[in-house]
Amino acid sequence: MKQYIARRVGYSLLSLFLLSVTIFLFVRVTGDPVSLLVEPGASPEDIENIRRQLGLDQPLWEQYWHFMASLFAGDLGQSFYYRVPVLELYFQRLPHSLLLAAVAMTLSLLIGIPSGILAAVRVDGFWDSAGKIFSLLGLSLPQFWVGLVLILFFSVYLGWLPSSGSGGVLHLLMPAFTLGWYFAAAHMRLTRSSMLEVLGSEYIKLARLKGLPEALVIGKHALKNALIPVITLAGINLVVMINVAVVVETVFAWPGIGRLLYEGITFRDFPVVQGVVIIGGAMIVMVNLLVDILYALIDPRIRLES
């Protein structure tokens, strides 16, 4: 087991290394931050000057070396745009992203799990279709559109909710719903299939034979077991949500990580893009690692297999 974990950790580090090289090169190939920090038409000397200030006049490998060296020292560099340390920016945004992701996940599970259970219990019935379609709708509509319709209806037309920004609970509702709805379908599907699997198992059949009321069988015995994979997926998705909420955060002016990254990309703010992607990547790799190890602990065959 120890050997297995060591190997998995090694792989994860390798993935992160590859990620760092990829993002480092990507961000440099695709645009020049200097041309965005000056208006087109600035003098060549001024452009050269800024390039030097940002350390972009050095050869590529030297820049990479510098980047990695400071990364190991726990320093992600300074944002070109904000001129403050990337870590500082990151930790200012992180609480917002965590909050948004947590509420979105709650809403997502509130939609996904009940519709999944209904779908499993009433296969091909009305509630099966209704729940399925509602969950799938979240997946079928682009988030920017859902967000805008919500703003129009709840903010402009009804005047109930603030259109954007962060602050109170009210600010959270629309962005969290938009984000959560998108993920609801995945949770619905998994709940449904895992419920079906559990319902088909011996011990549920036994419980039914014993004449326990159906509601108790489903609500207590089946659900408890069926939800384990769903919660696992929710854990992974929570981390994903923190990193992919670009569109929602842009529409609702929510100051999270996704927007930090997106703005970093538009301004070719190399340190920000590198930092956010690598921290996000580390989170995703880590969650996957944890899940793998947990599964290996539960099911020893996996260990032998790989």
Added chain:
Amino acid sequence: MTVITPVTTDTIVSATPFWRLKGFPVIPVSILLFIAFVAVFADLLAPHDPQIGSLARRFKPPFWLEGGSLAYPLGTDHVGRDVLSRLIFGARVSMVVGITAVLVAGSIGTLLGIMSGYLGGWADQVVMRITDTWLALPALTFAIFLAAIVGPSELNIILILGLVYWTRYARVIRGEVLSLKQREFVRLAVVAGCSSRLIMWRHILPNVINSAIVLATLMLGVVIVTEASLSFLGVGVPPPKPAWGLMMADGKKGLMVGYWWLTVLPGICIMLMVLSANLLGDWLRVKLDPQLRQL
């Protein structure tokens, strides 16, 4: 996990015709067929050139509203182009982009998944490390960068979406192959002295193709919605191409002004297509590949 019975296609095409099978999603399939029909015959169906407009007749509402006319039955957009014609040609763009992108992702992913799963060793290592790296990079971020490198065009959007999503296939297919490898018929083939290539081609591929098909129907929706989001971020199919996602992103400003048809109509089209693909995918999954769960 559990042992998988190799399902071959002929167990599905049994005595009853498929559309009479239990739970066959008649409506979704009809919708998809209709969209495909429109896409194929777009040139004949569209009343106007979808890419040419005139500012003189911009923002005309659909015919049933005041100010609308039957010449432009679903109104005109911000450049004065006919919305109906754009929707019709948009079906073609969405179908082409969606299906080819899924094909690209599916081919790369299936191929690498099979190689990685069957060959194991360093091939497996390389593919899996790349996959892990890929998955750690948010899809939209990746797409924006690729768009910046290759520039926007319909073809490039297809490549981008394919390159972004192949890893999902690779992972699922590899998992399937790992369990197929333990099965009797594969072992027999090895004993019989078949080459690795032959085994992968003849014995493994036919047995993972079902999973690939199910994944494809589900991915179609993801790809189309991502395409729309890329347009929102300004790196999607370039205007004036009539793509539904682009129409939605362009028209979203009009929503606030009351020009709802600009974004609601393409929105309905996308929604119907993605929803139908997903419902079909769900059905196929139950029929073809009950083991495939986490999607």
Added chain:
Amino acid sequence: MVSPSPSTTRRNVLGLSAAAMIGATLRTANAAPEGELRIGVHVSLAPTWFDPAETPGIITPFMLLYAMHDAILKAMPSDPMAPCLAESCIMSSDGLSYALALRKGVKFHNGEELTAEDVKFSLERYRGAAAKSLKDRVANVEIHDPHRLTIRLKEPWPDFLTFYAGASGAGWIVPKKYVEQVGDEGFKKAPVGAGPYKFVSFTPGVELVCEAFEGYWRKKPSIKRLVFKVIPDESTRLAALQRSEIDVAYSIRGELADELLRTPGLTIKPALGSAPFWLYFPEQWDPQSPWHDRRVRQAAGVALDLKTMNEALTLGHSRLTGSIFPENFEFYWAPPPPVYDPARARKLLAEAGHARGFDAGDYYCDTSYANIGEVALNNLREVGIRVKLRPLERAAFFKAYSEKKLKNIVQGASGAFGNCATRAEAFVAKGGAYVYGSYPDIDALFAEQASQMDRAKREAILHRLQQLVHDKAIYAPIWQLAFISGVGPRVDQSGFGLIKGFVYTAPYEDLTLKGKA
């Protein structure tokens, strides 16, 4: 922003206009500031913008500089180069030195008095976009007494004031003692300036809060608090304005501006910036290319229905100048107004041998302005110039544009500060950052003006240069873009359009809310 002619500064008329302005604003000077103005900003605010020394060459930071800081000379409603912290700025007759007399009794937000030391310090500390241009040419700064100093140049530099005053950031003054005490990083966290509003708090990506500085020399601001809220999405910004969550919404374009007009209580505030748009034909120097023929380029120019485009996209508020130089720049030459004449375009094309039109390849533009491209594409197609639109994301577009990788047609724009000479350097003269080819007669004129100290002669040369740019149809100009913002019902004086060529609300001390002041 226009710089005055050296002869004007020599005569020191600047002090007079400032005095007149103070008189005009005296009546509001006694009321205590009250109320809050919330501004919905379209870009993410950067702390570097709190520090004039770091001003990059873009116009956005001035949105904040006008609130927190003040400059020796800056653009004001009365005068594009009004003396603010200086009472006068006098150029010596040899053009080698500028004598500044500072206004007395000006205080920074922390109560310290502004002196010549601070002015010297700020100039030497400046490391923004134009730092090298300035440092290469400024010999030294000599302080005579706390309120008088002289800036000496190494050689005569006709554009010195264009760079120093206002627009580059070097002439915006920070307190020396405070900066030395807290350091550069500390300064960005808690900036102190001499402007009408003092810094209160900043949350990156969310908002910046400022409060009125009652000791501001020019006048006491009327509004107590300014809140700059970051709302990146245009539609959301409009929704927030409609709900009165904000009082000012920057950059509302196209059909959203229509909605602004339609919503009761909201007003639309167009402001003409210094950003002309154009089509560029990078292949005109290649004899094989159809664009080599001047008639083809002219045809593209007259094929554009600019008036309709202007009505549709910017509600008619952009200016059709027919030039790639901003009309508010020094040395500007006004070309004949652009015409829309598709028949003539077809005729020109036919003469050039393209009677049936031709496939012109790609039309590159920045994604954020693809809406202009879409319309232009239609226009070009109508006369037979068939092009494909290739919108590139902003960063990628400017990289490709400046690396000379674009072909066929490029839709460009520039809002860089400077004057017509600096524009010509970047876009017309040989070796310019966005120049794909050049013409010897234009290059000769450009070289000639660069060393010409006599303003009138220099102007004449630059006019001839601009005329050649027009005659050769190097570019097909589109318009000078109007930046459209929305203002809510609570605002009385919004400040838009007060300063020529400035697109944001300013000067902040002049803004008022309804029923106040």
